[in-house]
Amino acid sequence: MKVIKVDPEKCTQCHTCDLWCGIEIGSETKELNDAIHDTPQPVPRVHVEGNNFPLHCRHCEVAPCIDACPNGTMRRDPQTGLVYVYEPTCIACWMCVMVCPFGIIAPSASFHAAVKCDRCRNMDYPICVDVCPTKALVLEDREEGATWYGYAPKRSF
Amino acid sequence: MRYIIIGGSAAGISAVEAIRSVDRTSPIELFSGEGTPFYSRVLLSYYIAGAITRDELHFRPLEFFSENKVTAHLGQRVERVLPESKSIRMEDGREYPYDRLLIATGSSPKILDILGKDKKGVVVMRYIEHAEEIVNRIEGMRTACVLGGGLIGLRTGYALSLRGVKVKIIVKSGHVLSQMLDREAAEMIQATMREHGVDIRTGRDAVEIVGKEFVEGIILDDGERINCQLVVVGKGVQPNVDFISSTQIKVNEGILADETMRTNLPDIYVAGDVAETYDLSTGRMGVNAIWPCAFEQGRVAGLNMAGKEAKYGGSFRMNSLDFYGLPVISMGITRIDGNGYQQYQRKTKNTYRKLVLRDGCIVGAILVGQIQKAGVFTTLLKKRVNVSDHIPLLMSSKLNFADLLPVTEQNRKKFMEVEYRELSQRLLASRG
Numbered sequence: 348m349k350v351i352k353v354d355p356e357k358c359t360q361c362h363t364c365d366l367w368c369g370i371e372i373g374s375e376t377k378e379l380n381d382a383i384h385d386t387p388q389p390v391p392r393v394h395v396e397g398n399n400f401p402l403h404c405r406h407c408e409v410a411p412c413i414d415a416c417p418n419g420t421m422r423r424d425p426q427t428g429l430v431y432v433y434e435p436t437c438i439a440c441w442m443c444v445m446v447c448p449f450g451i452i453a454p455s456a457s458f459h460a461a462v463k464c465d466r467c468r469n470m471d472y473p474i475c476v477d478v479c480p481t482k483a484l485v486l487e488d489r490e491e492g493a494t495w496y497g498y499a500p501k502r503s504f
Numbered sequence: 505m506r507y508i509i510i511g512g513s514a515a516g517i518s519a520v521e522a523i524r525s526v527d528r529t530s531p532i533e534l535f536s537g538e539g540t541p542f543y544s545r546v547l548l549s550y551y552i553a554g555a556i557t558r559d560e561l562h563f564r565p566l567e568f569f570s571e572n573k574v575t576a577h578l579g580q581r582v583e584r585v586l587p588e589s590k591s592i593r594m595e596d597g598r599e600y601p602y603d604r605l606l607i608a609t610g611s612s613p614k615i616l617d618i619l620g621k622d623k624k625g626v627v628v629m630r631y632i633e634h635a636e637e638i639v640n641r642i643e644g645m646r647t648a649c650v651l652g653g654g655l656i657g658l659r660t661g662y663a664l665s666l667r668g669v670k671v672k673i674i675v676k677s678g679h680v681l682s683q684m685l686d687r688e689a690a691e692m693i694q695a696t697m698r699e700h701g702v703d704i705r706t707g708r709d710a711v712e713i714v715g716k717e718f719v720e721g722i723i724l725d726d727g728e729r730i731n732c733q734l735v736v737v738g739k740g741v742q743p744n745v746d747f748i749s750s751t752q753i754k755v756n757e758g759i760l761a762d763e764t765m766r767t768n769l770p771d772i773y774v775a776g777d778v779a780e781t782y783d784l785s786t787g788r789m790g791v792n793a794i795w796p797c798a799f800e801q802g803r804v805a806g807l808n809m810a811g812k813e814a815k816y817g818g819s820f821r822m823n824s825l826d827f828y829g830l831p832v833i834s835m836g837i838t839r840i841d842g843n844g845y846q847q848y849q850r851k852t853k854n855t856y857r858k859l860v861l862r863d864g865c866i867v868g869a870i871l872v873g874q875i876q877k878a879g880v881f882t883t884l885l886k887k888r889v890n891v892s893d894h895i896p897l898l899m900s901s902k903l904n905f906a907d908l909l910p911v912t913e914q915n916r917k918k919f920m921e922v923e924y925r926e927l928s929q930r931l932l933a934s935r936g
Contacts, residue, residue: 397906405923415796417546419563441824447879
């Protein structure tokens with residue numbers, strides 16, 4: 348399983364990661380000039396926290412958000428182990444928000460859904476890692492032997 | 505190995521998933537008193553509101569049992585557990601042997617003792633049948649009364665209000681949700697609900713439900729009569745433990761669980777609303793009948809049953825609700841009674857934040873309006889981290905996990921999961 352790792356020493360707080368995440372992943376229009384006019388406004392999945400720490404979903408081994416979700420909306424991708432929100436069934440109950448250790452699940456009233464990073468699981472490469480100008484974000488293997496638990500439907504959507 | 509699971513809701517299903525992550529072949533038999541599998545009780549009010557369909561009540565696909573090689577006995581009640589012969593007996597006398605047993609029988613609504621409680625149209629919200637009964641009556645329903653200011657009653661009232669029914673909530677105590685909120689937070693919810701036309705009567709109790717065959721109204725303790733076509737009763741739940749009364753299994757309020765979710769008897773495990781576990785917020789044993797605890801307990805029980813060691817850290821009460829766009833999350837102890845606690849509060853027009861500490865550790869919290877960082881509190885409570893040096897940050901709307909990294913570094917032993925190690929190793933390395 349590959350995860351995004353952060354080197355805060357290299358982060359210059361430029362916010363390129365959340366800007367591109369908002370455009371590529373959060374918006375319908377996929378172009379900055381259009382996305383800024385989107386209603387509702389795109390929600391980036393990465394948050395530059397503190398002074399220099401871009402924080403995403405950490406795809407916990409035992410993910411409390413999957414435990415807390417009352418209808419199987421929060422899932423594991425059975426192939427990659429990545430945790431994602433299956434948005435069509437999200438009822439905006441915020442149980443996942445209540446238990447996320449990192450506080451990175453956004454309870455979006457305007458999208459009526461919990462919004463969080465899925466590490467761009469349907470793309471070749473995470474957009475934030477791709478655009479980070481100082482390589483403060485890198486895609487690396489999780490240590491060997493790490494396992495994971497939580498609802499992983501046979502069919503992944 | 506032969507597994508038997510009694511109960512087919514959150515804890516039972518979670519245990520199946522855990523057992524199957526270790527043992528893919530041994531037979532699992534699951535018994536449930538309910539005929540409808542995999543529906544989520546948490547979602548019933550959303551179904552009443554019309555926000556989801558009946559099919560969308562499922563939290564796992566219908567193929568779940570066949571995919572996980574589970575023999576399901578639905579609509580069949582277990583009459584007793586026979587630990588001496590390591591078997592269970594059904595109401596019809598059939599017996600099934602087990603090597604490992606999980607009791608995940610959940611809880612039942614407490615019965616309201618009030619004159620007229622047996623009339624048609626008095627609904628104790630708990631099972632899918634109750635929600636269906638309400639949905640079937642909604643047409644032509646003008647007014648509904650909710651007796652009790654607990655979460656289930658309030659959610660049902662909110663759902664009915666969204667369907668255009670005039671809702672009146674009768675609350676004996678001084679404010680709604682007195683189990684999970686303080687007065688400040690409850691009043692924010694009450695104000696929002698009243699703005700949307702929900703009538704909340706605090707400090708009032710119903711003394712009689714009137715009508716002939718069907719409900720026609722209720723009488724309050726001050727003599728007022730309210731006409732209504734539905735009475736929803738929400739007085740809390742109690743663990744389903746009757747069927748083990750003849751055994752040596754230790755029961756207090758619920759069945760006592762050790763940190764592996766085992767009962768005092770070998771090979772018998774317990775999880776979910778029926779289990780009494782160590783409560784991290786109170787420091788005492790207690791029943792926390794909520795969905796996330798049931799799932800976590802079910803997994804811990806299932807792993808141990810299948811021979812893979814797992815420990816349960818403990819439970820605490822928590823809940824999330826969102827009425828008319830006002831999100832609220834509360835956890836643990838939210839109202840102080842007695843000494844030894846510190847509390848911090850911050851209120852703005854549309855937000856409220858409260859933290860309750862004991863010995864420097866978070867034991868309770870309320871968040872109204874801004875809730876995104878609630879899970880940070882949940883985690884600090886769960887891991888019993890001393891946060892007394894970080895109160896200004898925790899109380900600030902700028903709270904974020906990165907600023908708390910020094911706390912996780914100071915408490916490295918409590919943050920040993922790979923998702924934290926990946927973060928902090930980087931951090932330490934980069935600081936050279």
